[in-house]
Amino acid sequence: MEMVHQKFEEAYQEYAEGILRHIYFRISNWPIAEDLTQETFFKAWRSMAEGKVAEISNFKAFFYKIANNLIIDYYRGKKKEVSLEEMEEEAENIAVVKAEQEHEVDLGIEKKKLEQYLSELKDEYKQVLVMRFINDMSIKEISQVTNKTRGNVRILIHRALQVLKKKYER
C-alpha cells in the first residue's frame, strides 16, 4: 500500500509542473489553471483509491487524460454561462497579466506575441502543440492521451503550425 503512495507522490513531483503549464497554455488563466491542476491530481488519486483503474502503467498519460477532460469541461461550462462577475474577474486577470508582461519586456515581445497567437487557436490545435513542443511529449504519448491515431496527431500538429504561421503573416 505504501508503495502506491510513494509512486504517486513521485509521479506528482515529476509531472505536476508540466501539467500546470499545459493547462495554463490551454486556458490562458493562471488561477484557474492552478485549480484544475489540483483537481487533476485529486481526481487521479480518487479513481485509484476507488479501484476505477485496475492498474496504471503510465502515470503521465493518466494525468494528462484527466487534465484534458477537465479542460474540456471547463470550456463547456464557460460556453454556458459567463456571468458579469466572471467577466469582471477575467478583465482583472488580464490586467494583472498585462502588468506582469510589461514588467518583463526583456523576456521578449516575440514570446508574448506567440503566447497570444497560441491562445487564439482552437483548443484542438492548442492541445497538440502544447503537448508536443512545450510538454515534450512524443507523438505516441499524445495519441494515447487524445485517443487519436498517430497519423491523425501528426496531421493536427502540422495544421496547427500552419495556422499559427498565418497569424504571424497577418
Added chain:
Amino acid sequence: MKDKDLIKNLKKLKETPVKREFLASLQNDLKKYMEFFPIRKGIKVKVPEAAPFFGLPIFKVTSFALIVILAFGGGGAVFASQKSLPGDILYPIKTLTENLEETLTFDSQKKAYLYTRLAEKRIGEIKNILEERGVEPKGLSIAEKRLVTHIISAEQIVEKELEKGRNGEFAEEITAKLNISREEAKKIFEKEEYQSKVIEILEREQERFEKEIEAIEEEEEVKEAEEDDDSDDSGDDEETEEIKEAEEDDDSSDPLDEEELDDNNDDNEDDNNNSNSDSDDD
C-alpha cells in the same frame, strides 16, 4: 517564418515560470487527501464483477468477523452486532453484513437507496460515539470514512443513471436524502464542537456532484450547440472530413503532410534530445 523557427519559439515557452509555492502546497494537500482516501479494496464498493463470496477483498477484511460469527453461532451475533459502534469487537460483523447486503443488491437504484440508509446509520453511530466517548473518540474516523464512502457511492449511481437517461424521481429522491444526511452530520459536529474534515470533504463533494449533474443534464444542449457551430464553419468541416479519412487508413494517409511533418520532427530531434524516439517509429 519557417516551421523550424516557429517550433523553436514554441519550445521557448517551456521556460514560462510557474508558481513553486503553489506546487509545494498542493503536494501537501495531496498527501492529506491520500490519507483520507486510502486505497482499500474491502471498503470500496465498486462491485459488479466481484463474486459475492469468493471476492477476496471482502473476505480478507472481515475474516475475523467470520470467525466470530462461527464462534457465536451465527444469527445471534449478527443481531447483537447491529448496535455495536466502530471500535467494538462486534462491529466488524456489522460491516460484514452490510457489505454482503451491498454485494447482493444488484439493482443499482436499490443500491443507491441502500447507501442512503447506510449513511443514516453512520450518522447515528457518529452521534453516539461523540456522546459516549467524549473528546478523543475511538472509532470515529472509521464511521466518518464509511459515511463519505456511502454518500459518494450513492452519488455515483445517480450520475450513472442520469447518464443512461434514467432520470425521474429516483435522482431527486436520492439527492434529497443525501442532502438531509449531510445537514444532519453537520449539525451533530457543530453541536459537539468537534472539528471534522468530513464536513469539508462532503461539501466539496456535494459541489462536485451538483456540477456533474448539471453537466450531464445540459450536455445534450451543448452537443446541439456544437453541431450548429460546426455547420456555420465550412472550413472546419473540411478538416474534420480529412481527419476522418486519416483515421480510416491511419498513418499511411496524406503523404505530403506526413513528409513535411517528418521534417519538423527531425528538426526537433536536433534541438532537443529528450524528444521521444517513438515519434519517428512510423
